[in-house]
Amino acid sequence: MDFQVIIDNLPLYFQGLWVTILLVVTSLILGLCLALPIALLATLKNRWVSIVPKAYIYFFRGTPLLVQMFMIYHGMGQFEAVHESFLWVIFKQAYACALLAFALNTAAYTAEILRGTMEQTAFGEIEAAKACGMSNAMIYRRIILPSTFRRALPAYGNEVIFMLHGSALAGVITIVDLFGAAKIVNARNFVPFESFITAGLFYLGLTFLIVWGFKRVERHWHAYLHPREG
Amino acid sequence: MSYVIDYLPLILRGMLLTVEVALLSLFISVVLGMIGALAKLSRSRLAQSVAGIYTTVIRGMPDLVLMTLIFFGGQILVNNIGEKLGLEYFDVSPFVAGVLTIGFIFGAYMTESFRGGILAVSTGEIEAGYAFGMTPIQVFLRITFPAMVRHALPGFGNNWLVLTKTTALVSVIGLQDMVYNAGLAGGSTRKPFTFYCVVAFLFLIITGVSDVGVRWMDRRYSVGVRKA
Numbered sequence: 001m002d003f004q005v006i007i008d009n010l011p012l013y014f015q016g017l018w019v020t021i022l023l024v025v026t027s028l029i030l031g032l033c034l035a036l037p038i039a040l041l042a043t044l045k046n047r048w049v050s051i052v053p054k055a056y057i058y059f060f061r062g063t064p065l066l067v068q069m070f071m072i073y074h075g076m077g078q079f080e081a082v083h084e085s086f087l088w089v090i091f092k093q094a095y096a097c098a099l100l101a102f103a104l105n106t107a108a109y110t111a112e113i114l115r116g117t118m119e120q121t122a123f124g125e126i127e128a129a130k131a132c133g134m135s136n137a138m139i140y141r142r143i144i145l146p147s148t149f150r151r152a153l154p155a156y157g158n159e160v161i162f163m164l165h166g167s168a169l170a171g172v173i174t175i176v177d178l179f180g181a182a183k184i185v186n187a188r189n190f191v192p193f194e195s196f197i198t199a200g201l202f203y204l205g206l207t208f209l210i211v212w213g214f215k216r217v218e219r220h221w222h223a224y225l226h227p228r229e230g
Numbered sequence: 231m232s233y234v235i236d237y238l239p240l241i242l243r244g245m246l247l248t249v250e251v252a253l254l255s256l257f258i259s260v261v262l263g264m265i266g267a268l269a270k271l272s273r274s275r276l277a278q279s280v281a282g283i284y285t286t287v288i289r290g291m292p293d294l295v296l297m298t299l300i301f302f303g304g305q306i307l308v309n310n311i312g313e314k315l316g317l318e319y320f321d322v323s324p325f326v327a328g329v330l331t332i333g334f335i336f337g338a339y340m341t342e343s344f345r346g347g348i349l350a351v352s353t354g355e356i357e358a359g360y361a362f363g364m365t366p367i368q369v370f371l372r373i374t375f376p377a378m379v380r381h382a383l384p385g386f387g388n389n390w391l392v393l394t395k396t397t398a399l400v401s402v403i404g405l406q407d408m409v410y411n412a413g414l415a416g417g418s419t420r421k422p423f424t425f426y427c428v429v430a431f432l433f434l435i436i437t438g439v440s441d442v443g444v445r446w447m448d449r450r451y452s453v454g455v456r457k458a
Contacts, residue, residue, distance in 0.1 A: 058434075059430070059434070062433060062434045062437045062438075063395070063430040063433045063434060064395040064396070064397075064398035064399075064409070064433060065395075066398045066399060066401070066402075066409060067398055067409055067426055067429055067430050067433065068430070070409070070412075070413070070422070070426050071422075071423060071426040071427065071430070074413070074416065074422040074423075074426070075416075075422045075423030075426050075427075076423065077422070078420065078421055078422055078423040078424070079423070164292075165291070165292035165293065165294075166292070167292075168292035168294040168295055169294060171294070172294075172402055179292065179294060179295055179298075182295070182298075183298070186298075186302065192298070192299065192302030192303040192305075192306060193299070193303045193306070196295055196298055196299035196302070196303065197299065199295050200291040200292075200295045200296070200299065203290065203291050203292055203295060204287065204290040204291055207289075207290040207291075208290065
């Protein structure tokens with residue numbers, strides 16, 4: 001094992017770490033913004049409306065993220081219309097393509113989490129809200145959504161970790177994220193063990209950080225579920 | 231659309247490989263998961279901590295990093311060992327690396343599902359088995375295992391679906407699965423979007439069929455359970 005190479009390349013790893021964090025955070029924010037309307041549409045009783053978000057969720061959850069990313073990164077150039085329009089500025093960049101693929105993917109998973117949690121809202125709560133004379137919009141705003149966000153937290157924590165791990169795919173399409181950095185170090189010095197183990201340790205650290213963060217957030221927002229102390 | 235039909239045999243051959251990789255690594259992961267679950271529930275501190283490190287480390291790292299590590303690193307490792315034993319140069323094929331890595335990764339996820347399943351088996355049944363004079367192995371084979379399947383099945387089904395999608399990553403280390411072949415076909419026809427769509431559709435077929443299979447198993451293993 002030759003860890004001198006790794007120490008020499010640490011700046012590259014930290015650069016990759018920053019790209020990974022940026023990619024994951026941006027795609028999670030975009031994904032969450034998309035997921036809420038998709039989940040709301042999917043819970044509608046009207047079958048003809050809810051089939052569209054359900055098909056979206058089914059497609060993005062049923063196919064590999066790698067294929068989705070390739071569809072956008074390699075696939076979009078196939079269409080003349082995209083080639084000639086302003087959109088090409090976006091689709092010719094690997095970073096934008098990866099971001100778009102990740103955001104669409106996590107939106108589907110998050111929407112499914114939100115939909116599942118929303119449908120499990122205790123009927124008594126909604127009934128009570130109706131009895132108080134709340135409108136439909138108010139019921140969503142005051143009763144369903146706040147409790148959904150709380151109860152969805154553990155599942156969402158898993159999704160965040162999934163997104164972090166999925167983001168390594170960005171390294172496949174030339175982006176220098178953590179995995180991309182490890183690939184470069186390996187290609188230059190041929191040190192597969194050291195380079196990939198270092199990247200793996202960085203990911204492990206990030207995973208622990210996310211798990212710890214969600215535990216803290218859950219302790220706050222699930223405080224009403226804990227047994228009383230003292 | 232005639233070019234899709236021209237290249238369909240190539241893609242379907244890739245699909246066969248995808249299914250092969252998935253099934254073989256599923257087998258490895260089930261074996262590892264069973265060992266891991268038993269180790270986690272055993273009284274030995276050593277076995278517990280080894281299994282604990284295994285599941286934490288594997289589930290904390292991206293599968294792609296682990297796969298490249300085993301593919302590139304495993305090659306060196308095998309040759310170093312081979313050199314010391316005086317063996318000839320041995321090539322680690324992407325197929326072997328892919329199957330081993332995916333099996334190894336999902337063994338960790340299976341460990342957690344199986345552990346939950348075993349914990350859900352009522353202790354009274356296991357105690358009764360011992361009271362009848364069965365050996366620990368007999369108790370496991372006749373009582374714990376059949377009873378745990380029902381509880382472990384949802385987790386198992388989920389893991390299998392994630393596993394099939396993970397097999398797409400073997401294309402990155404050069405294995406000619408359907409994603410790789412779609413890339414070839416898309417490159418030579420300049421219609422990559424169409425071919426990746428075909429692959430996405432084939433993945434949906436695999437997941438759809440698996441869904442039916444898991445549901446069938448669930449019905450079969452819950453025969454003895456009363457439902458409201």
